[in-house]
Amino acid sequence: MLDARLFLLQRATAIVMAPLVLIHLAVIIFAVRGGFDAAEILSRTRGSWVWGGFYSLFVIAASVHAAIGLRTIGFETFGGSRRTLDVVTIAVAAVLALLGLRAVFAVVAS
Amino acid sequence: MVSGPDGSNSDTHEPPGEMIAVSLWRGQGSSGGLVRYDVPVRDNQTILDIVTHIQRNIDSTLSYRFACRVGMCGSCAMTVNGVPRWTCRTHAGQFTKNGRLTVEPLRNMPIIKDLVADMAPFFDKWQKAEGRFQGKDSRTDDVEPVRPDSPERKTADAGIECINCAICYAACDVVAWNPDYLGPAALNRAWTLMNDIRDTAGGERLRAVSAGDGCHNCHSHQSCMTFCPNDLNPTAAIAGLKRMAVRAVLKGEL
Numbered sequence: 001m002l003d004a005r006l007f008l009l010q011r012a013t014a015i016v017m018a019p020l021v022l023i024h025l026a027v028i029i030f031a032v033r034g035g036f037d038a039a040e041i042l043s044r045t046r047g048s049w050v051w052g053g054f055y056s057l058f059v060i061a062a063s064v065h066a067a068i069g070l071r072t073i074g075f076e077t078f079g080g081s082r083r084t085l086d087v088v089t090i091a092v093a094a095v096l097a098l099l100g101l102r103a104v105f106a107v108v109a110s
Numbered sequence: 111m112v113s114g115p116d117g118s119n120s121d122t123h124e125p126p127g128e129m130i131a132v133s134l135w136r137g138q139g140s141s142g143g144l145v146r147y148d149v150p151v152r153d154n155q156t157i158l159d160i161v162t163h164i165q166r167n168i169d170s171t172l173s174y175r176f177a178c179r180v181g182m183c184g185s186c187a188m189t190v191n192g193v194p195r196w197t198c199r200t201h202a203g204q205f206t207k208n209g210r211l212t213v214e215p216l217r218n219m220p221i222i223k224d225l226v227a228d229m230a231p232f233f234d235k236w237q238k239a240e241g242r243f244q245g246k247d248s249r250t251d252d253v254e255p256v257r258p259d260s261p262e263r264k265t266a267d268a269g270i271e272c273i274n275c276a277i278c279y280a281a282c283d284v285v286a287w288n289p290d291y292l293g294p295a296a297l298n299r300a301w302t303l304m305n306d307i308r309d310t311a312g313g314e315r316l317r318a319v320s321a322g323d324g325c326h327n328c329h330s331h332q333s334c335m336t337f338c339p340n341d342l343n344p345t346a347a348i349a350g351l352k353r354m355a356v357r358a359v360l361k362g363e364l
Binding site: 001002003004005006007008011072075076077082 | 284287288320321322323324326327352355356358359360364
């Protein structure tokens with residue numbers, strides 16, 4: 001139940017996520033030198049449209065990537081019609097994106 | 111090898127009385143189970159020899175399929191001790207464990223009777239994958255030159271020796287999970303045609319193999335490659351189709 005477009009979308013989102021994950025890990029290593037706390041994290045992210053854009057892009061890519069992966073696992077485990085799979089895929093992507101963007105909003109704009 | 115009614119054979123050099131305990135799947139459709147038969151050991155005995163011995167000397171109602179007996183026709187594939195094999199080229203000595211052997215029909219296809227799987231779904235998918243050559247020339251045209259050392263021909267040649275035995279199809283977990291998945295053999299055939307410079311149906315074929323049940327569902331487990339008796343690599347063929355389809359999508363051609 002994976003056609004060429006969904007396959008391409010999943011690979012493209014993986015390509016987007018790969019450098020973002022590496023930057024994210026590098027920032028963690030840099031940030032924890034000498035310990036860190038919530039105030040320190042928020043001081044870096046609050047009002048930063050760079051970090052806001054960075055993590056928003058990651059959230060959207062991860063939401064699409066994960067939804068397509070779960071679509072494949074779900075179909076191969078439980079079966080289902082193409083229409084059902086489409087609805088579930090879009091719903092999973094929307095929920096993940098909503099939760100992720102809410103978290104980004106919380107550390108950037110609140 | 112011709113056996114007498116009691117299974118005796120003048121060619122044998124094995125000590126008399128040495129037997130293999132063979133468990134064969136017997137039944138109609140999906141209902142049935144394993145039945146044990148004791149078969150005398152012979153020199154250079156293949157799994158197909160064992161099944162034939164049972165059918166000719168013990169139970170003539172046993173159904174199985176074979177034709178050439180030399181690894182050319184792809185008719186005699188069965189599941190031997192849990193793995194798909196061409197039975198005419200599989201020596202029993204390699205597979206017998208503690209004097210025991212289990213022979214079942216190929217999986218991922220409906221069972222007709224005993225060891226005979228219904229291969230109609232397998233061949234239907236060759237058609238669904240547009241696995242037919244479509245040329246542009248008629249018999250009055252000159253033969254189109256094809257350079258054997260061209261990259262396209264080399265790629266096609268790498269997958270052309272498929273004997274349609276369905277071993278790769280039976281080995282494929284994706285087919286087990288999604289019975290509509292086209293499967294490694296049909297996709298391998300499509301890939302050879304996509305690299306045939308004489309073929310004119312590339313566009314329709316690429317659409318067929320990159321639809322919902324097509325090549326992009328392959329997880330690259332490589333079971334098809336592992337069990338192919340002719341050492342073909344359908345996983346590589348499927349990867350080639352995936353790349354070709356993705357390029358076509360990016361160019362707006364698909």
